Amino acid sequence: MPADGRFIDVAGARIHYVDRGAGPPIVLIHGLGAQLRNFSYGVADALADTYRVILVDRPGSGYSVPTGEQSGILGQSAIIARLIDKLALDRPPLLVGHSLGGAVALGVATHHPGAVAGLALLAPMTQPPGSIPASVANAIESNPGARAIFANLLGTPISRAAYGMRWGKIFAPDAVPADFATRGGGGLGGRPVSVNAALVELASAEIDLNAIVRRYAELSIPVALLYGRDDRVLAPAIDGERAVAAIPGATLEMTDGGHMLPVGHPQASAAFVRNCAERILQ
Numbered sequence: 449m450p451a452d453g454r455f456i457d458v459a460g461a462r463i464h465y466v467d468r469g470a471g472p473p474i475v476l477i478h479g480l481g482a483q484l485r486n487f488s489y490g491v492a493d494a495l496a497d498t499y500r501v502i503l504v505d506r507p508g509s510g511y512s513v514p515t516g517e518q519s520g521i522l523g524q525s526a527i528i529a530r531l532i533d534k535l536a537l538d539r540p541p542l543l544v545g546h547s548l549g550g551a552v553a554l555g556v557a558t559h560h561p562g563a564v565a566g567l568a569l570l571a572p573m574t575q576p577p578g579s580i581p582a583s584v585a586n587a588i589e590s591n592p593g594a595r596a597i598f599a600n601l602l603g604t605p606i607s608r609a610a611y612g613m614r615w616g617k618i619f620a621p622d623a624v625p626a627d628f629a630t631r632g633g634g635g636l637g638g639r640p641v642s643v644n645a646a647l648v649e650l651a652s653a654e655i656d657l658n659a660i661v662r663r664y665a666e667l668s669i670p671v672a673l674l675y676g677r678d679d680r681v682l683a684p685a686i687d688g689e690r691a692v693a694a695i696p697g698a699t700l701e702m703t704d705g706g707h708m709l710p711v712g713h714p715q716a717s718a719a720f721v722r723n724c725a726e727r728i729l730q
Contacts, residue, residue, distance in 0.1 A: 449629075449636055451511040452488065453503070458530040460519060464511035465531075466503040469496030472729035473537045474721065475564075476503050477528065478710075479547025479571075481607075481646045483510030485633030486546065489625075490714025491721065499725060502541070504531065506552065508645025510636055517592060518645050520652025521548070522659065525555030529563045532556075540565040542725050546710050547681070548573050548649055550673075551657055557671070558663035566670035568724035570709045570717055571679055574691035576657040598647075600640045607638035621678050622705055622712035632711050664694035670728050671698040674720045676705035676713070 453466035545553030550572020629635035
């Protein structure tokens with residue numbers, strides 16, 4: 449699972465990204481514990497004939513490395529906004545985010561106005577999860593040394609040992625592809641740096657998503673959401689319908705499948721993104 453693309457330095461991170469195709473730009477950011485091969489598995493090739501497709505490893509995931517403390521959702525939103533600016537694209541891109549990457553994309557749109565032309569979100573996390581007590585979240589974020597010890601001594605061995613069970617639950621009811629660990633980048637999520645990043649991202653979700661939700665009514669760009677009908681990670685009736693009710697003009701679509709739409713249903717995911725791009729970028 450080598451690095452597939454090139455590297456660029458922005459404030460807060462050294463970003464690994466893949467840039468292919470030509471045309472109006474689309475930037476794609478992956479979900480929790482994943483990396484950009486989630487999109488190169490099938491979505492990118494279906495778009496690169498018409499669009500410039502930029503796949504990004506979020507800081508701490510894949511081969512992107514934070515240059516300071518590991519950032520949470522809003523910190524990563526700022527880094528993505530800086531990346532888009534540094535790439536000097538010919539126009540603001542369509543930003544695609546999957547799962548927790550959807551929360552990061554919403555953070556870009558709400559906290560960095562003008563950075564993107566619109567959002568196409570695949571099974572996005574849009575609401576504060578309410579699953580981690582504030583005291584625990586604060587302890588995770590404020591103790592980088594303890595996180596590093598946990599990630600190296602326990603997190604990585606547990607993640608690798610539970611690879612099949614963990615991804616099985618995330619993909620369900622879809623099957624985990626036999627080549628997902630390599631071609632889909634799933635194996636990279638078990639490294640200590642990735643475990644550490646996931647801990648911070650989850651710990652930041654409550655506060656950061658509350659801040660993002662408060663600005664939904666201010667969004668004036670097109671926002672579209674796609675969920676699998678059988679998603680067992682995020683409930684479309686909560687994350688989907690509440691977001692659409694709060695964001696002016698936002699739309700919600702459903703398709704077959706579970707949570708891992710970019711890998712489990714790349715054709716449906718690519719068709720959704722292409723439809724959004726045709727409306728927003730042409």
